[in-house]
Amino acid sequence: GENVEQHPSTLSVQEGDSAVIKCTYSDSASNYFPWYKQELGKGPQLIIDIRSNVGEKKDQRIAVTLNKTAKHFSLHITETQPEDSAVYFCAAQGGYQKVTFGTGTKLQVIP
Amino acid sequence: DAGITQSPRHKVTETGTPVTLRCHQTENHRYMYWYRQDPGHGLRLIHYSYGVKDTDKGEVSDGYSVSRSKTEDFLLTLESATSSQTSVYFCAIRRTSGPGGNEQFFGPGTRLTVL
Numbered sequence: 724g725e726n727v728e729q730h731p732s733t734l735s736v737q738e739g740d741s742a743v744i745k746c747t748y749s750d751s752a753s754n755y756f757p758w759y760k761q762e763l764g765k766g767p768q769l770i771i772d773i774r775s776n777v778g779e780k781k782d783q784r785i786a787v788t789l790n791k792t793a794k795h796f797s798l799h800i801t802e803t804q805p806e807d808s809a810v811y812f813c814a815a816q817g818g819y820q821k822v823t824f825g826t827g828t829k830l831q832v833i834p
Numbered sequence: 835d836a837g838i839t840q841s842p843r844h845k846v847t848e849t850g851t852p853v854t855l856r857c858h859q860t861e862n863h864r865y866m867y868w869y870r871q872d873p874g875h876g877l878r879l880i881h882y883s884y885g886v887k888d889t890d891k892g893e894v895s896d897g898y899s900v901s902r903s904k905t906e907d908f909l910l911t912l913e914s915a916t917s918s919q920t921s922v923y924f925c926a927i928r929r930t931s932g933p934g935g936n937e938q939f940f941g942p943g944t945r946l947t948v949l
Contacts, residue, residue, distance in 0.1 A: 724893065729876075755936045757936075757937065757938070759940075764943075765942060765943070766924050766926075766940035766941055766942050766943050767877070767924070767940050768940070769937050769938070769939065772936070772937065812876055812877065816936060821879060821882070821892070822867075822879070822938060823879075824876040824877040824878070825876055826874060826875060826876040827876050
C-alpha cells in the first residue's frame with residue numbers, strides 16, 4: 724500500500740519567515756495530494772490540494788509543489804503569522820478513495 | 835464543516851465493554867470514513883463506506899466493525915474495547931461534486947479512553 728513520509732515533525736519559525744514542510748509518497752498511482760491543518764481539539768481542515776497533472780498551486784500565502792518523478796510534494800507558507808501555528812498533515816490519495824496521511828508537522832510561529 | 839457531527843465527543847470506558855461511536859452528516863454524501871489519530875501515526879483509516887450497507891476495511895480494521903443503514907449515519911463499534919483502542923476518532927465525508935470532487939472533510943472528533 725501507499726506510504727507517506729513527512730518531515731520535519733516539528734518546526735519553529737519567527738513570525739514573518741517562511742515555513743516549508745516536505746512529504747514523499749511511494750505509490751506512483753497516487754494522483755491527489757491534500758494538505759490539512761489541525762488546530763488543538765479540532766478535526767483536520769483542508770487548506771490546499773494539488774492533483775498529479777499540476778506542478779504547483781498557490782492560494783494567498785500558501786503554496787504546494789509536486790514532483791511526480793521524485794514522488795515528493797511540499798507545503799510552503801510565506802509571511803507566517805501566529806495563527807498559522809498548528810499541526811499540518813500531508814496526504815496522498817490513489818485507488819478507490821483511500822487517503823494515506825503523513826505523521827504530521829507541528830508548526831510553531833514565534834511572535 | 836460539511837455538516838458532520840460526532841457523538842459522543844468524549845467517552846471513558848472499561849476494557850471488555852462494547853462501544854459505539856456515531857457519525858452523522860446532513861449533506862447526503864455517499865462516502866464516509868472512520869479514522870483514528872494517535873501520536874506519531876497521524877491519521878489511519880479504520881473503515882470506510884461507499885453507500886448504504888456498502889463498507890470496506892481500512893489499514894487498521896482489526897477489533898472494529900461498522901454499519902451504515904442510512905446515508906446520514908455511519909456507526910463505528912468496538913465489540914470489546916481494549917486499552918490499545920484509546921485514541922481520538924474522526925469521521926470524514928468525501929465531497930464528490932464541485933471543482934475538486936476529492937476533498938475529505940472531517941468531523942470534530944471523539945476522544946475515547948479505555949481503562
